[in-house]
Amino acid sequence: MLNFDFYNKTKIFFGKDVELQAGSLCKATGAKVLLHYGGGSIKKSGLYDRIVKSLNDADVQFVELGGVQPNPRLSLVKEGIELCRKEKIGLILAVGGGSVADSAKAIGVGVEYAGDVWDFYMGKASPEKMLPVAVVLTIPAAGSEASPSSVISNEEAELKKGLTNIILRPEFSLLNPELTYTLPDYQTACGIADMLAHVMERYFTTTKGVELSDRLCESVMKTVIHQAYRVMQNPEDYTARAEIMWAGTIAHNDMIGCGRSQDWSSHGIEHEISAIYDVAHGAGLSVVFPAWMKHVYKSNVGRFARFAHEVFNVDYDFENPESTALQGIAELEQFFRDINLPVRLSDMDIDDTNIEKMASKVTDDGSHTIGGFKELTKSDIQNILNLALK
Ligand code: NZQ
Numbered sequence: 001m002l003n004f005d006f007y008n009k010t011k012i013f014f015g016k017d018v019e020l021q022a023g024s025l026c027k028a029t030g031a032k033v034l035l036h037y038g039g040g041s042i043k044k045s046g047l048y049d050r051i052v053k054s055l056n057d058a059d060v061q062f063v064e065l066g067g068v069q070p071n072p073r074l075s076l077v078k079e080g081i082e083l084c085r086k087e088k089i090g091l092i093l094a095v096g097g098g099s100v101a102d103s104a105k106a107i108g109v110g111v112e113y114a115g116d117v118w119d120f121y122m123g124k125a126s127p128e129k130m131l132p133v134a135v136v137l138t139i140p141a142a143g144s145e146a147s148p149s150s151v152i153s154n155e156e157a158e159l160k161k162g163l164t165n166i167i168l169r170p171e172f173s174l175l176n177p178e179l180t181y182t183l184p185d186y187q188t189a190c191g192i193a194d195m196l197a198h199v200m201e202r203y204f205t206t207t208k209g210v211e212l213s214d215r216l217c218e219s220v221m222k223t224v225i226h227q228a229y230r231v232m233q234n235p236e237d238y239t240a241r242a243e244i245m246w247a248g249t250i251a252h253n254d255m256i257g258c259g260r261s262q263d264w265s266s267h268g269i270e271h272e273i274s275a276i277y278d279v280a281h282g283a284g285l286s287v288v289f290p291a292w293m294k295h296v297y298k299s300n301v302g303r304f305a306r307f308a309h310e311v312f313n314v315d316y317d318f319e320n321p322e323s324t325a326l327q328g329i330a331e332l333e334q335f336f337r338d339i340n341l342p343v344r345l346s347d348m349d350i351d352d353t354n355i356e357k358m359a360s361k362v363t364d365d366g367s368h369t370i371g372g373f374k375e376l377t378k379s380d381i382q383n384i385l386n387l388a389l390k
């Protein structure tokens with residue numbers, strides 16, 4: 001096991017009606033609040049009204065900024081920074097999914113910085129402070145409700161970049177599984193693919209002697225897959241929604257990644273796809289991950305065979321572990337198909353036009369490699385995207 005530091009300050013409130021505590025929790029901070037949300041799902045579901053009432057009942061002063069798009073845009077972040085400065089905001093309350101939470105975090109670090117907030121995402125500067133952020137989560141997926149990360153799209157530059165820094169963890173997050181009943185099946189499935197990917201980026205490691213986190217990873221993956229079928233059958237199955245929601249947080253608050261090297265190539269490649277084609281992050285991952293696996297499994301057949309056996313109950317063929325490994329990849333692909341996710345770029349009407357461009361962008365013109373499980377060059381990435389094509 002590698003040395004590690006782990007600190008997660010995010011206080012989680014989980015269960016039915018927890019969103020009604022938003023007002024009193026915000027009030028306790030004494031701050032004026034920016035209520036930040038997305039494109040309208042919270043108004044349609046009635047959640048917006050409940051949050052506003054909770055803030056009003058607690059006598060919290062607030063202003064609002066809606067309109068966050070999936071793959072949240074830098075332009076709205078900049079608008080939010082100006083608004084927070086003008087209104088002397090002390091807390092950002094993000095009501096929505098990863099996109100809203102990530103936009104809130106970007107605004108939070110931008111307010112505290114005299115330069116261009118995009119500097120942080122390009123690695124030109126490191127944030128030292130963030131305006132406190134709190135989250136009412138409506139889709140289990142990105143894990144931003146407890147993660148130290150934010151991913152923002154610079155629409156003009158066709159770039160999608162992540163920022164990770166311990167100060168980006170929210171102060172508190174309110175997770176009510178019932179809020180996810182209104183999710184379209186496709187969004188539920190995209191969220192499931194994303195949380196599985198967060199575990200797999202950690203599971204496929206080169207670090208030895210990490211039995212505890214190996215087993216934690218397997219347990220999260222098995223649970224998510226099992227509950228995914230239940231939730232697809234009955235979107236109002238509270239237990240299934242609750243298991244998936246908590247798994248989404250566990251998958252990405254890094255508890256299960258402690259002490260192990262991680263990979264993150266599939267995420268890097270996916271971000272290039274969603275930067276150009278504006279697809280849902282989880283859908284990009286259900287296409288990229290199986291292709292990545294096919295490209296890299298030979299570098300550690302045993303790990304892939306274990307994945308197949310432990311996560312998908314594939315019989316372990318000791319004579320031919322490669323066949324077990326390949327069966328595991330096929331099972332993952334079948335699982336994605338079962339929940340109606342794309343598994344090829346062509347399923348999302350994406351052809352090979354930008355393959356070279358995407359491989360080039362993720363490696364800065366081939367000047368560096370990516371990946372912890374297996375180092376990938378620009379040409380490896382082109383190969384992965386070609387494997388994902390049809
Ligand atoms: O915008 P509204 O109208 O609210 O609709 C949203 C949006 O269209 C809808 N939705 C959310 N909750 C709903 C709902 N519709 C009905 N009922 C509900 N309860 O779902 C759509 C997707 O929302 P979004 O926030 O974009 O989804 P997600 O949570 O998957 O976030 C994706 C973003 O997170 C980034 C991704 O790259 C992507 O930009 N990520 C952030 C990470 C982090 N901060 O740690 C890590 C991840 O790997 C990921 O990269």
Ligand code: ZN
Binds near residue numbers: 195
């Ligand atoms: Zn992700």
